[in-house]
Amino acid sequence: MKKVVKFGGSSLANAEQFKKVGSIIRKEEARRYVVPSAPGKRFSGDTKVTDLLYQCYGKAETDEDFEDILREIHSRYQEIIDGLEIELSLDDEFDVIRRNFREKAGADYAASRGEYLNGIIMAEYLGYTFLDAAKYITFKDDGTFDDVTTQEKLSACLEQVEKAVIPGFYGAYKDGRVKTFSRGGSDVTGSIVAKACNADIYENWTDVSGFMVTDPRIVKNPEIIETITYRELRELAYMGASVLHEDAIFPVRKAGIPINIRNTNAPDDRGTMIVANTCYKPKFAITGIAGRKGFTSISIEKDMMNSEIGFGRRVLSAFEKAGIPFEHMPSGIDTMTVFVNQHEFEEHEQMILSEIRRLCEPDLVELETDLALVAVVGRGMKKNKGIAARVFAALAHAGVNIKMIDQGSSEMNIIVGLESRDFEAAVRAIYDVFVNMEL
Numbered sequence: 001m002k003k004v005v006k007f008g009g010s011s012l013a014n015a016e017q018f019k020k021v022g023s024i025i026r027k028e029e030a031r032r033y034v035v036p037s038a039p040g041k042r043f044s045g046d047t048k049v050t051d052l053l054y055q056c057y058g059k060a061e062t063d064e065d066f067e068d069i070l071r072e073i074h075s076r077y078q079e080i081i082d083g084l085e086i087e088l089s090l091d092d093e094f095d096v097i098r099r100n101f102r103e104k105a106g107a108d109y110a111a112s113r114g115e116y117l118n119g120i121i122m123a124e125y126l127g128y129t130f131l132d133a134a135k136y137i138t139f140k141d142d143g144t145f146d147d148v149t150t151q152e153k154l155s156a157c158l159e160q161v162e163k164a165v166i167p168g169f170y171g172a173y174k175d176g177r178v179k180t181f182s183r184g185g186s187d188v189t190g191s192i193v194a195k196a197c198n199a200d201i202y203e204n205w206t207d208v209s210g211f212m213v214t215d216p217r218i219v220k221n222p223e224i225i226e227t228i229t230y231r232e233l234r235e236l237a238y239m240g241a242s243v244l245h246e247d248a249i250f251p252v253r254k255a256g257i258p259i260n261i262r263n264t265n266a267p268d269d270r271g272t273m274i275v276a277n278t279c280y281k282p283k284f285a286i287t288g289i290a291g292r293k294g295f296t297s298i299s300i301e302k303d304m305m306n307s308e309i310g311f312g313r314r315v316l317s318a319f320e321k322a323g324i325p326f327e328h329m330p331s332g333i334d335t336m337t338v339f340v341n342q343h344e345f346e347e348h349e350q351m352i353l354s355e356i357r358r359l360c361e362p363d364l365v366e367l368e369t370d371l372a373l374v375a376v377v378g379r380g381m382k383k384n385k386g387i388a389a390r391v392f393a394a395l396a397h398a399g400v401n402i403k404m405i406d407q408g409s410s411e412m413n414i415i416v417g418l419e420s421r422d423f424e425a426a427v428r429a430i431y432d433v434f435v436n437m438e439l
């Protein structure tokens, strides 16, 4: 049995958290490859080390004095080293970092030092081998991740190393320049390492006991999802639910490795399993509810639209020309509506509208802004009757006016469009019907 374990910033914010992580790792021999984040917030209002590093480098870049912030960062690590009572000095490492900051090594290099230094401490604390991610995680010249080269290098290396710490979040171009993933990218590293060593499971340790049915800022203490498929997760994540970095799904999904979201502060909780397929029945008829605000709809009306060949293509080409992706496109007989991101649309509004007028000669174009989309997602929906009816009844009961309905052809989601001001009420109403009333 081989496990890759990734720990987020809050799990490694101070020595006390490090000790919890240490006992989790030591509890199972299989936990052989460890991917740490940089130290996160120790208390609310605290600053993550990654943010301090960006700030510090911002000063270095404009030739301001950055010594104070660098010292603050050093003391964060020193505090951890002292608390763990290990023999380790990062003085030399900080000398190198100072020099590289002065030579303007780049913001990515700067940010990556957060996980790099945490990796050194973690390796020392556990007695594991430290592997610098810059040597293995490789990026192409265009800045995208080089899956083939990385997998080759990393799997060859991991075959030789029994237990190792590989810092998250960064890698390097072929010429050695450090490059990071986007924020939260240690999740991605964990997934890449899991694929490279062909792990049985990728454990992603964080500060919640799993993926929640809906946003805890809207519904207090929502239920935890026990098992979710990659497809369901993707739908929920796209609609705004967050626990994992979006790109973390792809490497393990390809390799069929399940992800287990776990809580460092409640290690006995089973957390959420993210799997390719499962016959495990979801606890509720739906798996999750997510949504986003900030959409605009553009409704286009034209007599006899239904018989005009190429009409839809011409409408969409106006958006394509402006580089705007569309979210949904429900249509009637002589009308069609395109849902787009409000911010993106606002920038190109007049250009798109005149293009639609020119290409399609519509009778009427109507705009509506401040819309929200709510997605109700679940693999169980396919076999269950009456799910849509319950969603709509819940919304009617809550006095929410529905602007659009879209059931994906996978029969795994129902998306409703509504006014942004109704968003929270809609989520709560749907949660009540499918979760609270079932408990």
Ligand code: ASP
Residues within 6 Å of the ligand: 008, 009, 037, 038, 048, 050, 051, 114, 168, 169, 182, 183, 184, 185, 186, 187
């Ligand atoms: N430390 C990085 C961040 O704060 C990456 C990570 O934690 O995954 O975004």
